[in-house]
Amino acid sequence: MTQGKLSVANKAPGSEGQQQTNGEKKEAPAVPSAPPSYEEATSGDGLKAGVFPQAPTAVPLHPSWAYVDPRNHELFTTYSWDDQKVRRLFIRKVYAILLVQLLVTLAVVALFTFCDAVKDYVQANPGWYWASYYYNTTSVLLCLGITALVCLSVTIFSFQTKFDFTSCQGVLFVLLMTLFFSGFLLAILLPFQYVPWLHAVYAVLGAGLFTLFLALDTQLLMGNRRHSLSPEEYVFGALNIYLDIIYIFTFFLSLFGTNRE
Template sequence: MSWQSVPQYPQYQDPNQQYNYGGGNPPQGGYGGYPPQGGYPPQGPPQGYPPYAQGGAQPYPQPYGQGPPPGGYAPQPGFIQPPPSAGGYGAYDDPESQPKNFSFDDQSIRRGFIRKVYLILMGQLIVTFGAVALFVYHEGTKTFARNNMWLFWVALGVMLVTMLSMACCESVRRQTPTNFIFLGLFTAAQSFLMGVSATKYAPKEVLMAVGITAAVCLALTIFALQTKYDFTMMGGILIACMVVFLIFGIVAIFVKGKIITLVYASIGALLFSVYLIYDTQLMMGGEHKYSISPEEYIFAALNLYLDIINIFMYILTIIGASRD
């Protein structure tokens, strides 16, 4: 409603004056002839609104559709204006003032994945070296294994089937509890094979091989965590070296000798030591070019387990060949 449409009240009209309701300075005593107290409109603007415009502008309120009164909008009482910033939107465009995201980020997921892998690996190593100690120090177990050689071939078949299933079938190594069942069968079969193989050596030699393997694996793991060299880019080179090593192993089967056994075992220990660094950095992720998915904790534990077992077997072979 505009000022022109306000009805006139005779008791407040002054016949000696002409009032301009569309602008200009209002006469003394009120706006448009209205008294300063009482009457219509009420004295002063409503609470929370800006004061009336001065200097001949239209009095408050403005006609509908013409926007706010001159001087801009004044905030309501109690409203706190955000401090200005370079972005122009106050404190709300400051990244530091945004709410923090408390969801798990990649680093926390990776740390949980590493803990799970090493827990699984520790369980596998305890079972394996426990079986080795049982076969080496208990004569009854050693005699039973020698009198039932068919168990060796059964364990070898179970080990190959479970290892190939976990390596080739993604559903087997990712679905729980199937992955733990296959990993448990593989660990049991591999532990039996390791125990039978360790019966050819003296207990002192087995203990020496266990100590050397533990020291080597610890040193290589620390090196893999601290080094700036990215071994994850060496996958193709390691595969080529493994093919050559397998061919050399086939030749060593037919060519007997202490020297070729020492050379073969030394190359094997060195190759799987590099593989241990490679698999450790794949598991760690971070700044390395390639990394393994956190869902592949069974596969990561299997890789590290095979690396450590092979290092142990080749070190034990070196100690045995040196003795012979």
């Protein structure tokens, strides 16, 4: 009796393309062929024979939407700065933050300058009076106007000139150290004898030096100089320019605002 029994042929699996199970035919899984060797894959004959198919020709990507590995920070910055939209957005963020900072500073100065109640309170308390370094209204307004004109002129000049201020960081650092030690020596001499011309020279040098720093920090935003800021450092760039403007205003105030109320 052969009915109802399963006949199994003594054959190696995969020797035939089909096996019979319960009267149904089922295809045997195909055994994958061995991968090509390096010589076969890289040889011209292998490519022609289809052993290792040739990759399609790469299409050059535009820098504005090309994928860049974020771990390669230098390459990421280069691709970002090549895009004009990224640069304009970065500069817009910097000056928007700078505008908010200057408006807050101007509001505080106006409060202490034009509000009689606050002014009387500061003048009635010696500690607040000397801590505020108080000047009269005319001197403050004059220095604000001079600072605004100087900063606007330096910003326009920094965008137009071909001179690279970012390559002069060493020189500016030496001048800053000279100004620092000169101010330290002046602070020692002032309690014993006040020298008006020496104080004026120090104020002029300080205003000039931080005007150069303003030009340097402005060109760091442009991205087409020797050194530049990353597009993610817009807060740092705004803070640098804000401090430059405050220092310029302070030195102008110490130069022209000699009369106190």
